[in-house]
Amino acid sequence: MSILLNKDFTFIVQGITGREAVNLTRECLDYGSKVVGGVTPGRKGREVHGVSVFDTVAQAIENHGSPIDGSVVTVPPAFTKDAVFEAIENGIGLIVVVTERIPRLDVAQMVELADERGARIVGPNCLGLIAPGVCKMGGIGGPAKDAAKAYSPGSVGVMSRSGGMTTEISSTLTAAGLGVSTAVSIGGDAIIGSTYAELMPLFEADDQTQAIVIYTEPGGRMEAELVDWRSEAGSELPIVAFMAGKFMDDEEMKGMSFGHAGTIVEGAEDSATQKIARLQDAGIPVVERIDEIPGAVKVKLAVGAPAGARGM
Amino acid sequence: MPERDAIFIGIVVDDSIAGDAEMASKLEEVCPVDIYADADGKVEIVDENVDECVLCELCIQAAPPGKVVVKKLYDGTELKR
């Protein structure tokens, strides 16, 4: 199995008539995902690659005739909060927010409402998620043939703050024969709907997933949260980490912002060096190079289970 | 005949459609990177945009067969129908 997605997973695209949304709709359909409707206010009656467009989420659900599992939201920042609220209040359980540059308060409000209603948000500022061979939700991996090339079904769960690096890492896992169970582009902002620690229980419960790879950057406290979760839950699912942006620890770079909006060094607490130490102290190896990831995963798998015990 | 070779891309518009007002407006509309301009009913090629061509072939489809040709100067091949 994969996490969050399955063969029958249905979703809509909010903002479906936008340029990027048209592309990702096409990509998802080509991959075999069930895109069952789209929403752009004022554009009811149109079609995007054969997908019907509605004015409201409620209309899309009514047209579908049964509940819809998910929504990919790709509308301008000023309208994103309302679109996500609309999805949540119409009973949609998994919402991928692609939009970037959304003010933090809006994100925090979406996340709080999702918590109150039992929904989950992935993102914002992310490319979505993919269960190789099962379902692709969002622009992750690009066109269906490119996504198929980089993501083969396998045993490793991937969580990454960078959308592009999700594909780069998955491609190395694919090339090494390990493959990917589910890859989640979690988003690069300071506040996101689903952190490493919040997704870990799902991977833990998934029997396809034998190991986890995380990609991280300076800024935020998500690694500390992951480490705490691991010890509290007593989880032994092996994790391998990669930390980008070590150069930002240099004195002359202090106070500058690079990469994602959330990648702002606010002091020693958030430095790359300290994050690496924190992860390594918790038994999570941090590799220096992306191309070392498959080897480190294989070492972890060999340690975690004697030969033959963990085959797929 | 309107014809322009930039560094990577060349565009050839056949004389038979270059003065056609309908074609001029259609080419201007379909090209996502504004390579064509409708100059008072005549097809005009916008020099600085030629190398921005994304090889979408919308202009080729919009014109009658063989009347618009997109040349890939870097490998000597042509896109046309």
Next chain:
Amino acid sequence: MRFYEYESRRIVEQAGIPVTEYGFAKTGTEAREAAGRIGGPTVIKSQVLTGGRMKAGGVKFADTPEEAEAHAEQILKLEIGGHMPVGVLVDPKAEVEHEYYAAVLWDGRAKRPMMLFSDMGGIDIEQVAEDHPDHVGRGHLSNLHPIPDFRAKEVIAAAGGLTGRELTRATPILASLARLQRDYDMTLAEINPLARLSDGSFVALDAHMEMEDEAVGRHQRVLTEIGVELDQPRELYEPSDFERNVKAIDDADHRGVIQGKDHGFVGDLGLVIGAGGGSLTLTDAVRSQGGKPANYAEIGGNPSVAKSKGLAMEVLKKDGVEKIAVMMSIVSNTRVDIVARGVIAACLEMGRDPAETIAVFRIPGAWEEEGAKILGKYGVEFRDRGTSMWEAAGEAVEKVQGGAGS
């Protein structure tokens, strides 16, 4: 967006938090007038977005309006940490009985704002939290529900057991600060010190506000009303020509995004790299293998040929840059062939041989076959996903050092 002290003062005042009478002055004459209006001894403070004002002589005390004018004229000419002041703040020398600390800031882990209050203000709050944790009250706020006063009261009551008039007077101030943080999208709303004066009243003596950049647009009207000049310089450092030029190229065309920075970089290898995470990874990979990047860059969102070309030209114009490394993590939106056209065109326009100038081109993904053909024509080798990011970075470092070495 960071605010100058006088702007923060106005924002706090606007939110109904009491402040002392004060004046913002851009000339010595204005400072004298403000000091006269305030009456009594005053403090003249340089308005710069940098620390260490006191040490640098940017804060001076005046007994008379004439003295205030003289000090202001000096301070207005004084550069501090590479920044010229935008004016001076004229404050009364307040009769302070006790100093407190109040702040509201984001707790990213809880995904909620957190209120902080301490009865030990005026000093470094991190030190207080470490040495006297029982003197720091904390409390989270909902993002959705109204902010009630009692939440602020609970936080204050937890700070060293504050009670009595101190508690009842500070409560509305912390609650107002919490509403201000939400209403104005502040990443940090801090009053330090919050002072109790000899008459028992509370005033915000110094406030520090930072508004989230993404939210500045929706507060433009109210910021203008308060008198915030949005075009004033607020960067931590002066942008370089390279940074300014890259930004201008990016702003001129809506297709895709390019960014370039060179503050803190001194090197000979020009980087034309992307995207967000890829750029961080590649910059590390170059440095870890002994390379010296001349800059940092990010390409993303499928930029036009002109934009990629613009970035590559700006990198090549930098002093000492003979070669560029063009590298990205696997792309699915940005097109390999478009970036290839951009960097080749940049070399040609600057009269450089692409085969010599491009140390490595490693961008796997969308339209890579087409990209490889373009590069091939100009003698540049194309590296696909078979070459790792680390290996590509290493190859670039080797070529630069091989070329520059003995």
